[in-house]
Amino acid sequence: MKTNEEKFEDSMRFVVAHFEKGVFIRHKAWDKIMEKNRFNWRRMLAAASIACAILAASAFIYTSLSPSLHKDAGIIDNIETDPSLTVDGSVSTAKLEFKDAPLSDVVREIETTYGVSISGLPENEPTLTLSYEGSASELVETINDVLNTSLVIEDDIHDETFKDKSK
Amino acid sequence: MDKAEFKIEFDRNYLPLCMYALRILKNKDETEDIVQQSFVSVWELLKTGKEIDNIKSYLYKSVHNRCIDRLRKLNTENTDSIEEISEYVAEDDIDTSERDAILWAAVENLPEKCREVFLLSKRDGLSHKEISEKLNISVKTIENHMTKAFTRLRDALQPKGRKVFFLPFL
Numbered sequence: 001m002k003t004n005e006e007k008f009e010d011s012m013r014f015v016v017a018h019f020e021k022g023v024f025i026r027h028k029a030w031d032k033i034m035e036k037n038r039f040n041w042r043r044m045l046a047a048a049s050i051a052c053a054i055l056a057a058s059a060f061i062y063t064s065l066s067p068s069l070h071k072d073a074g075i076i077d078n079i080e081t082d083p084s085l086t087v088d089g090s091v092s093t094a095k096l097e098f099k100d101a102p103l104s105d106v107v108r109e110i111e112t113t114y115g116v117s118i119s120g121l122p123e124n125e126p127t128l129t130l131s132y133e134g135s136a137s138e139l140v141e142t143i144n145d146v147l148n149t150s151l152v153i154e155d156d157i158h159d160e161t162f163k164d165k166s167k
Numbered sequence: 168m169d170k171a172e173f174k175i176e177f178d179r180n181y182l183p184l185c186m187y188a189l190r191i192l193k194n195k196d197e198t199e200d201i202v203q204q205s206f207v208s209v210w211e212l213l214k215t216g217k218e219i220d221n222i223k224s225y226l227y228k229s230v231h232n233r234c235i236d237r238l239r240k241l242n243t244e245n246t247d248s249i250e251e252i253s254e255y256v257a258e259d260d261i262d263t264s265e266r267d268a269i270l271w272a273a274v275e276n277l278p279e280k281c282r283e284v285f286l287l288s289k290r291d292g293l294s295h296k297e298i299s300e301k302l303n304i305s306v307k308t309i310e311n312h313m314t315k316a317f318t319r320l321r322d323a324l325q326p327k328g329r330k331v332f333f334l335p336f337l
Contacts, residue, residue, distance in 0.1 A: 007263070007266060008266075008321070008324065010263075011263065011266045011267045011270050012270060012289065012320065013289075014186075014190065014267055015267055015270045015271050015274055016274070016285075016286060016289040016290040017290060018189055018193075018195065019271065019274050019275075019286065019290070020195060021275065021282075023195050023199070024181070024182055024185045024195075024198075024199065024271070026177075026178060026181050026182065029181055029199070029202070029203055029206075030174070030177060030181075032203055033177075033203050033206050033207050033210065
């Protein structure tokens with residue numbers, strides 16, 4: 001157990017060994033502590049702002065690049081792949097996709113895409129789910145097979161066989 | 168605890184905590200950094216509404232742990248110094264740090280020439296004659312400075328409120 005004198009000597013030796021004027025100034029330390037505290041708050045705010053900006057940019061890029069979805073029932077996509085254009089500009093082959101599409105919509109789409117006229121639409125309105133690539137006549141034949149319908153292409157300048165049938 | 172109360176605790180404990188950390192780290196820059204970090208973390212904790220029963224103990228423990236972590240990070244060659252340090256804060260060490268802080272402040276408040284003479288003597292080990300030649304002042308003046316310095320340092324450690332009454336000789 002140290003005496004008071006020994007404690008005094010020990011502290012004095014320690015203080016004189018390390019003493020430096022202007023070090024451990026209370027009011028300067030207090031200002032720094034409050035400044036660090038303010039700085040942390042600012043840093044957090046800056047980090048939150050950057051995070052929001054990144055999120056907004058990501059959302060913008062995602063919505064810009066994502067494929068647009070048809071809201072209309074039935075027609076998913078109508079992609080023309082290697083369309084064979086005839087002299088009058090109509091398409092001889094195309095790729096169509098239908099999902100639960102009413103037959104009337106299907107017929108309208110075929111007429112528009114292939115430049116043909118189709119008759120024989122039944123009174124009931126069956127729906128069609130089909131992904132097809134080919135000519136209008138082959139498509140109509142496929143539809144007739146699938147839905148047991150009797151659609152007829154009134155005018156198809158690309159299909160010689162069909163012309164024979166129409167005769 | 169509001170900011171004003173925290174400031175009171177800061178004023179009371181800042182220098183003793185610096186002395187405590189300085190005894191461990193023996194580096195003034197590291198000491199200042201660690202003690203400030205400890206106060207910052209306590210203040211951030213208090214701002215969240217958390218209550219700390221004994222802020223002084225909490226601060227000493229925080230400084231102590233940060234000092235140990237800093238010594239490990241510095242990868243000091245003298246690993247004995249880390250092993251010698253207790254894992255908890257002893258009451259004696261707190262008393263020592265408070266005594267060191269009182270003396271540090273007393274040396275800081277010494278008149279400039281008096282402090283210079285005192286440090287040349289006690290820190291640098293110069294004799295009174297050597298100091299006299301260095302500063303070009305008389306040995307008697309050196310002795311007066313030393314007496315003044317010791318008196319002030321011992322007075323600083325006296326409990327406050329103690330008064331000495333001199334009764335005139337009748």
